[in-house]
Amino acid sequence: MQSPFKSDPRGLVQQFRKNYVNLFNLWTKGNRPAPKGLQLHRLAERPIRESEIPAGLKQLLADYRAAHPDEEISLVKHMRIVNGTPELVVEDESDLPADQEFLSFSQTLTLNTVESSQVITELFIGRRA
């Protein structure tokens, strides 16, 4: 049994890689259509701008950079999911960065009233150099 409250960073990255599916390939070259309403962009066509990063995540990234001043971080993949539907995916045919270069950060935000509910997940993948 693993402790649910202790993290294994290397294991998490390896698990991430094991679960990885290139969604760009899946939805452009496979026989599975992209979900309705999805904006699917190549990274070269639409680079991921740091201004798109939500404030909380931006602070998390800033803290990481402060703790690792020698590292350059470039953003290589971005996915936004709204109420269970992918709204935006920025990706291309590239694989994930190697384990030592890999970085991911994400957040899930919710807002709930009697009239509506919103669940938004933002996931970014970066390359450390």
Add this chain to the structure above:
Amino acid sequence: MPTTVSYTFPGQLQPSVIVSDGDAVLPIVVFLHGTGGNVNDMSNPVQNWPLNYDHVSPLPPDRDEGWSLYPGVGVWSFNLDDQVPVTSWNDALQSQQFRTVSYSQVQPTGLLQQPVEEFRAIFEALSATFPDDQFVLLAHSRGGLLARQFLKDNEKAAGRISFLITLHSPHEGSNLANVANDVDGAITSLSSIFGSIVNTALGWLESMVNLPAYQELATGSAFLRQLQAGERPLPGLQYFSFGGTSVELTRILSWVYTLDSAIPQWHWPPFHHVITVIEVPGISPVLNSLPPITPEITEGQGDILTANANCHFPFGGTVHQSNAIDHAEALWNTDLQVQVLQILGINVSGGTITGNGNGFWM
């Protein structure tokens, strides 16, 4: 063929007992159940006491719950340990060719006087039906005090009884009965935090300690004082008592999402839910989490309902043994069954019952 033995007792709707078939050379084992029990305590104990939790096996492995659109965070479920099959005293004794008798006492949750008088009628009927046989009284919990009161009131019966073996009988009373309100409070407090699962695990205890039958056995009660006054071991009768020192009834387990379940993957759907089981901190194992108000519910000293130190006969010339089991487990614990069979002359090796004995009864 099993033998039906009828007797007369007011208020008993089924005034007969059945003596099972077996080896006529061996004594007839009469089982006396405890407070709130009935005839099933000997034949199918988990029907009345579904407390056969497997609290020693390793916890199950993690479970993959598949992919989801949303993160998995927090608690998936609460549950108790799985329940496991048990061997009843009937099965253990009859497998060694002992004839057995069990019955449902009148007023099993009331005061002891009526069950004692009823047993006198039953024993007279059994003695008359089997005039050449010896008997063993095997008593669980309050059944041991029933047997003592019966023998005190009917000393001549001892000539037909070879052994009195009591299993977790509070011969010197129960401190828990004296602090029933504190027990109620402790259980209520746990329930308010953890909900109905606490009632599933401990509701029976709360009910039990408030019964008149249990209150009668409070340490220093009038009943115990009169029972001990002038009581003496009867010649020719061998006395064995057993007590328990484990209050680990069941673990309270919780399936919780692993950390990975909250981290989105580059995958569609993005969240891979995996749950893992943990013992709930601060409450598991369940009885250990109650404050050690009395020895009865203190690990190493009691079996949840009785304190090992109070399960000795209150007179000399007796043998006492304790096991790290709880009160209900005394109804099916295999090691205890082996120990009792050894007392009755059955050869046992390596904890396995191997067959009829060493000629003790020949």
